[in-house]
Amino acid sequence: MDLGLAVDDSHPPYTVLAVKGEVDVYTAPRLREKLVELVSQGKHQIIVDLEGVDFLDSTGLGVLVGGLKRLRSHDGDLGLVCTQQRILKVFEITGLTKVFAIHDSVEAAAAR
Amino acid sequence: MDLGLAVDDSHPPYTVLAVKGEVDVYTAPRLREKLVELVSQGKHQIIVDLEGVDFLDSTGLGVLVGGLKRLRSHDGDLGLVCTQQRILKVFEITGLTKVFAIHDSVEAAAAR
Amino acid sequence: MEMILELEIPASPEYIAIARLVVSSIVSSRRNLPDDRIDDLKLAVSEACTNAIEAYGPNLAEDGAGERVRILVQDDDEKLEVDVADSGPGFDPDDLPTHPPVTDPERLNFERGLGIPLIRTLVDDVQFVSSPGGTSVRMTVYGEPLELHPPEEFEPEGFGPGDFGPEGTDVEGSG
Amino acid sequence: MEMILELEIPASPEYIAIARLVVSSIVSSRRNLPDDRIDDLKLAVSEACTNAIEAYGPNLAEDGAGERVRILVQDDDEKLEVDVADSGPGFDPDDLPTHPPVTDPERLNFERGLGIPLIRTLVDDVQFVSSPGGTSVRMTVYGEPLELHPPEEFEPEGFGPGDFGPEGTDVEGSG
Ligand SMILES: Nc1ncnc2c1ncn2[C@@H]1O[C@H](COP(=O)(O)OP(=O)(O)O)[C@@H](O)[C@H]1O
Ligand SMILES: Nc1ncnc2c1ncn2[C@@H]1O[C@H](COP(=O)(O)OP(=O)(O)O)[C@@H](O)[C@H]1O
Numbered sequence: 001m002d003l004g005l006a007v008d009d010s011h012p013p014y015t016v017l018a019v020k021g022e023v024d025v026y027t028a029p030r031l032r033e034k035l036v037e038l039v040s041q042g043k044h045q046i047i048v049d050l051e052g053v054d055f056l057d058s059t060g061l062g063v064l065v066g067g068l069k070r071l072r073s074h075d076g077d078l079g080l081v082c083t084q085q086r087i088l089k090v091f092e093i094t095g096l097t098k099v100f101a102i103h104d105s106v107e108a109a110a111a112r
Numbered sequence: 113m114d115l116g117l118a119v120d121d122s123h124p125p126y127t128v129l130a131v132k133g134e135v136d137v138y139t140a141p142r143l144r145e146k147l148v149e150l151v152s153q154g155k156h157q158i159i160v161d162l163e164g165v166d167f168l169d170s171t172g173l174g175v176l177v178g179g180l181k182r183l184r185s186h187d188g189d190l191g192l193v194c195t196q197q198r199i200l201k202v203f204e205i206t207g208l209t210k211v212f213a214i215h216d217s218v219e220a221a222a223a224r
Numbered sequence: 225m226e227m228i229l230e231l232e233i234p235a236s237p238e239y240i241a242i243a244r245l246v247v248s249s250i251v252s253s254r255r256n257l258p259d260d261r262i263d264d265l266k267l268a269v270s271e272a273c274t275n276a277i278e279a280y281g282p283n284l285a286e287d288g289a290g291e292r293v294r295i296l297v298q299d300d301d302e303k304l305e306v307d308v309a310d311s312g313p314g315f316d317p318d319d320l321p322t323h324p325p326v327t328d329p330e331r332l333n334f335e336r337g338l339g340i341p342l343i344r345t346l347v348d349d350v351q352f353v354s355s356p357g358g359t360s361v362r363m364t365v366y367g368e369p370l371e372l373h374p375p376e377e378f379e380p381e382g383f384g385p386g387d388f389g390p391e392g393t394d395v396e397g398s399g
Numbered sequence: 400m401e402m403i404l405e406l407e408i409p410a411s412p413e414y415i416a417i418a419r420l421v422v423s424s425i426v427s428s429r430r431n432l433p434d435d436r437i438d439d440l441k442l443a444v445s446e447a448c449t450n451a452i453e454a455y456g457p458n459l460a461e462d463g464a465g466e467r468v469r470i471l472v473q474d475d476d477e478k479l480e481v482d483v484a485d486s487g488p489g490f491d492p493d494d495l496p497t498h499p500p501v502t503d504p505e506r507l508n509f510e511r512g513l514g515i516p517l518i519r520t521l522v523d524d525v526q527f528v529s530s531p532g533g534t535s536v537r538m539t540v541y542g543e544p545l546e547l548h549p550p551e552e553f554e555p556e557g558f559g560p561g562d563f564g565p566e567g568t569d570v571e572g573s574g
Contacts, residue, residue: 025274026237055244057270058342062335069332086263093345094338095326137449138412167419169445170517174510181507198438205520206513207501229414231421232405239404242424246406249417 003027011110020052023060044076115139123222132164135172156188235291264346271339272308279312309360317352410466439521446514447483454487484535492527
């Protein structure tokens with residue numbers, strides 16, 4: 001039930017954070033901590049890869065919104081990678097597909 | 113939560129019954145039915161392949177003991193294929209390793 | 225409506241995964257629902273559990289030992305109902321703040337408040353029963369019961385000759 | 400001992416898989432136990448649930464609607480306890496028939512009676528509390544609690560600026 005969080009710097013200027021597992025009120029704080037840590041290390045172009053995520057609830061959405069806000073305040077950005085229908089659906093219902101750039105692959109996200 | 117039961121006649125004189133899933137008080141009746149059916153079709157040399165079994169409890173053991181007894185009464189036999197430690201353990205604790213011939217593979221069981 | 229299952233967990237985030245697991249596995253074994261509907265219900269239940277836990281307030285870690293969330297699953301021929309109940313302070317579900325539209329840059333200031341809108345969208349029907357003594361969120365999904373195997377009989381008579389008698393009958397035993 | 404979780408299911412075979420799932424997932428998230436010990440407990444719980452269901456008798460399919468099995472999980476610093484309780488007729492755990500040795504051909508006549516011996520072997524400690532009003536099987540496994548992440552705080556204050564303020568602090572928010 002632990003959240004996997006893997007950082008990959010091989011797509012400069014982007015930092016890819018691959019998330020694995022279930023993002024809920026129990027695990028979301030770890031995702032938030034990791035985002036805060038990356039930003040404090042000066043990483044302001046972040047791609048969050050959600051392909052390994054089995055479950056994402058509103059707490060997880062909130063952390064991503066907070067991350068995007070924080071990065072924007074540093075003139076940065078937070079892009080998402082997600083092709084799973086059940087995860088995309090959560091963004092659609094909440095209208096957040098209009099807030100986030102959602103890509104089909106890390107490569108597509110890094111090719112902006 | 114359904115039990116998978118696949119019959120394979122490609123190792124004559126043996127009939128191989130491959131079981132998949134969890135064998136407990138809910139699913140064991142289906143295993144028993146299938147064994148009864150095979151015996152009534154005159155198949156008296158049966159190999160029960162437990163490699164696809166995730167869970168086996170005493171109800172499952174009981175069905176296998178009953179099957180062995182029935183086959184013996186027809187001068188037949190019931191052999192098992194099992195290499196999974198957690199399933200073997202149940203046979204060991206109950207002493208049934210001394211009652212059943214337990215093989216490493218269907219090929220080994222059919223080469224008797 | 226037939227009561228299927230009741231699960232009671234401490235009001236603590238680490239147990240929500242179990243509530244999800246129980247609900248999705250009971251639903252997939254009882255109802256003829258497509259996977260995406262089960263995922264919807266799972267998410268709705270998770271949101272309701274999150275709210276129930278948060279209802280006990282921020283001091284949970286210190287004194288939350290006795291505070292519980294109760295999940296009740298019931299069904300009948302046409303629907304399945306999951307009820308998530310807490311003994312928190314209650315709230316008024318008709319008086320919730322609304323968000324600015326997603327196109328408004330202000331939207332980014334709102335990390336919360338998505339749970340109840342999600343629940344309302346994901347299930348066929350939801351009823352909030354809330355008072356100062358606690359809240360119950362009753363979520364309903366419509367859909368057929370799963371065609372179950374006819375109830376299997378087992379033999380509780382203990383030690384016996386079993387069903388593999390020498391007669392070769394192919395019907396179930398004496399149970 | 401701290402009460403972790405309570406699960407109540409109908410006394411019907413189809414629900415035992417859920418009881419196993421709940422117990423194994425709660426145990427693997429709470430206790431520092433190797434996988435094979437968790438499998439052992441899972442099997443012991445399954446056997447106890449099977450007996451609890453069978454205790455209600457062979458007419459279960461007809462009139463078993465209100466008959467329930469209750470599974471309670473508790474733990475403390477040194478052990479975890481799972482209690483499986485029914486309201487069946489009870490039995491005397493010290494007066495059970497024994498099997499012929501496995502080397503005796505007669506052994507094949509016994510398809511049953513393996514559940515309680517299995518339970519006794521699989522868990523560190525088991526206690527049967529049985530009376531005409533029902534039976535409770537209390538199974539204990541010793542072992543350390545899992546080193547949990549320090550309790551995570553969440554912010555129940557609702558709509559707020561969130562933790563991603565412009566100051567760039569890297570500590571958790573105000574919760
Ligand atoms: N079970 C509950 N008990 C008390 N208050 C609740 C409950 N569920 C929801 N609320 C209130 O409704 C608000 C909105 O809930 P929700 O839409 O899930 O968003 P969030 O929980 O992220 O704030 C919560 O902030 C809380 O004030
Ligand atoms: N919860 C219970 N309530 C009443 N009787 C029980 C209970 N558990 C066990 N028993 C009695 O003990 C006997 C032995 O149980 P067990 O070793 O599990 O084998 P089995 O259930 O296969 O007979 C059962 O047949 C039953 O008579």
